[in-house]
Ligand SMILES: Nc1ncnc2c1ncn2[C@@H]1O[C@H](COP(=O)(O)OP(=O)(O)OP(=O)(O)O)[C@@H](O)[C@H]1O
């Protein structure tokens with residue numbers, strides 16, 4: 001589904017990733033964990049072509065998509081939810097969702113997508129369609145940000161720290177939603193600080209350190225003492 005090979009990227013002169021390799025199969029949930037500044041967000045931004053890629057390649061459904069413009073990636077079926085939510089506060093919930101469907105020119109179909117996203121994924125936003133996004137709670141804003149990315153029916157969804165700043169109960173609910181979206185056939189790559197919760201729904205885990213994948217594996221990786229100790233704060 002997605003394959004990243006020897007990726008080197010960064011911000012102008014500032015190289016952040018030094019040869020990242022990732023392999024994600026259809027329908028998996030892959031979680032990227034690692035310390036602050038390790039380059040987790042930079043991996044997602046590289047896929048979505050928001051930064052400078054110096055070397056390496058990214059394949060999506062066997063197609064080389066390295067440095068494809070973001071709107072082309074959206075058309076191919078990649079959705080991106082940036083770190084810190086970034087919904088448009090001064091737009092309504094409906095307007096935010098419609099922004100997510102900006103490539104859809106057919107008005108009835110756009111309305112149908114809004115309806116679908118609300119009905120199947122985020123019914124709690126249904127009676128808030130006319131509310132400004134800034135008036136929503138943190139959890140609702142995150143749902144809206146994900147809902148916006150779902151408007152184009154992505155096959156692959158990139159989520160950067162969806163649980164950031166959310167209370168534990170809200171966070172659990174959000175991870176449940178993410179799992180539901182995955183169950184409908186959407187492959188997910190998620191960056192998470194909350195490793196313990198996130199890895200409960202993960203099929204695969206990548207640990208990033210200093211711009212490289214230091215460790216990767218399936219759920220059993222989490223049982224390793226080193227991972228438990230460093231990333232899950234437990235024993
Ligand atoms: N816009 C930018 N311009 C220059 N350097 C940046 C920019 N964004 C991030 N960096 C640098 O790139 C490195 C990796 O950042 P990145 O955001 O990928 O880390 P991260 O693993 O997502 O960390 P966090 O857990 O804090 O979100 C850091 O040293 C950071 O300072």
Ligand SMILES: [Mg+2]
Pocket residue numbers: 040041042083160191
């Ligand atoms: Mg980050």
